[in-house]
Amino acid sequence: MQITAKILDAVKQSTQCLVVACFEGSKLSAAASAINAADAKQLETLLKREKFDGKVGQSLLLLNPQGIAAERLLVIGFGGHDKEGSISSDNFRKALQKVPDALKATHCSDLSIILGDISVSGKDAEWQARQTVEILIASQHRADSLKSKPAEPSFVLKKVTLGFTKASTASAAKGIAIGQAIAKGVDLARELGNLPGNICTPTYLASEAKRLARGQTHLSVKVLEEKAMKELGMGSLLSVSAGSDQPAKLIVMEYKGGNKKDAPIALVGKGITFDTGGISLKPGAGMDEMKYDMCGAASVLGTFKTLVELQPAMNVVGIIAASENMPNGSATKPGDIVTSMAGLTIEVLNTDAEGRLVLCDALTYTERFKPKAVIDIATLTGACVVALGNHASGLFSNNEDLAQAILKAGQTANDRAWQMPLWDDYQKQLDSNFADIANIGGPAGGSITAACFLSRFTKNVAWAHLDIAGTAWLSGAAKGATGRPVPLLVQYLLDNQ
Ligand code: BES
Ligand code: MN
Ligand code: ZN
DSSP: OEEEEEOOOTTTOOOSEEEEEEETTTEEOHHHHHHHHHTTTHHHHHHHHTTOOOOTTOEEEEESOSSSSOSEEEEEEOOOOOTTSOBOHHHHHHHHHHHHHHHTTSOOOEEEEEOTTOOBTTOOHHHHHHHHHHHHHHHTOOOOTTSSSOOOOSOOOOEEEEEOOGGGHHHHHHHHHHHHHHHHHHHHHHHHHHSOTTTSOHHHHHHHHHHHHTTOSSEEEEEEOHHHHHHHTOHHHHHHHTTOSSOOEEEEEEEEOSOTTSOOEEEEEEEEEEEOOTTSOOOSTTGGGGGGGGHHHHHHHHHHHHHHHHOOSSEEEEEEEEEEEOOOTTOOOTTEEEEOTTSOEEEESOTTOOHHHHHHHHHHHHGGGOOSEEEEEEOOOHHHHHHHTTTOEEEEESOHHHHHHHHHHHHHTTOOEEEOOOOGGGGGGGOOSSSSEESOOOSTTHHHHHHHHHHTTOTTSOEEEEEOTTTSEEOGGGOEEOOTTHHHHHHHHHHTO
16 A cells, blocks of 8 residues: 655545545535535535534545545544644544545545644644554455455555645654554554464464564564473473473564664563463353464564564564463363472462463563563453453553553553552462462452562563453454554554664
């Protein structure tokens, strides 16, 4: 998809579809007004007839509009203005989402959107362009690569022109570049997330990581096999793969775009390519969705895809703990005690609490890179979905500055997290009679005790944990990976450049 920012003339722009804004109270944008004037106020009449008054979410597609060069005209409602004439950032995104929705059934491949006459509160042209690009590229995502005859899509975008003022085209162009890079990362994370467990195994994730690094000067990838992990003492991670025929992999990615001496930021992803629960077997209903239990890993790979696209001057380490959680005859049993790389012994009271078991060893391994901050990303607990639903990722941290920076990045990127407590009060729920720590803390505060477990392995570093169990994928008719939290992670990295 070719995307550019230009000054556009609403009347003269020849395009397959021109998109203009209308605000609440039937207030036409400058572009919509020009179009209205070019055709004896026909637009006003049509909008009135359809009771279109500019509320956010409204859209009206006019085929063969008169008086302008465009083949189609799409009017989008952007909602109400504030005193300064600006709309909210939420409304901007909601309204833009209506563009692909409205064009889904058309055969439009060349789109022009006039954004320069829309002012968004607290946001600049760069932000507007970036959000627009992310929404448009995400709308083109296909999840039917494994169908024998994928349906012929109608709405395939090839060319997008964003209309801005002269003063803002340079800033918009920057937004387009960042938006495209983030969209590619999101796309990769969605694609990997949606792949079934029989294809996307730990070995598959490892080869994806290697593929990303191919031909790259700043990115290198190495994969630790089970033998190497055993030598490192990763008894906790290996207790999860023990019950599977697929070998576990520890994937180590190093992006070195910055100075040699600069400490990296480390991203650690949970990569359970299928979670049956192990011997503590999960119930059958909906178990297919546990193919998404590697979405933390997918978000790390997606973020590295974006890094490769943008080549920022910084150092980032990505660690992926990849394994299946299966219940064969060698599987770990409830009550088994294993020794982690950090030396802590763990009583595995529930083999379905496997995410923390692979992450603790990956987090200990991460120490060798002396990172200035570590963020782990994991579909860790069903309890997090109960607490926060599908809108916010759960954030836990032992460092308040890091937590605030992540929350802010989530706001900017429209990929929000919400901070949860990590108080000492919860720690004693992990006491075990027989080992240093138990791997579950009972039904109360399940996402918090899971984070408490990880905190025992991250005492010496600024660390944050993102529980993405509710945000990484959608269920029901819209079942599919979201690519979250790639936008948040990229934003956090760029903010800390
Ligand atoms: N991968 C699951 C968490 C999960 C469950 C994410 C449902 C999204 C939807 C994780 O490995 C798990 O099974 N967690 C258990 C922990 C429990 C045994 C303490 C859970 O949440 O039930
Ligand atoms: Mn589990
Ligand atoms: Zn899991």
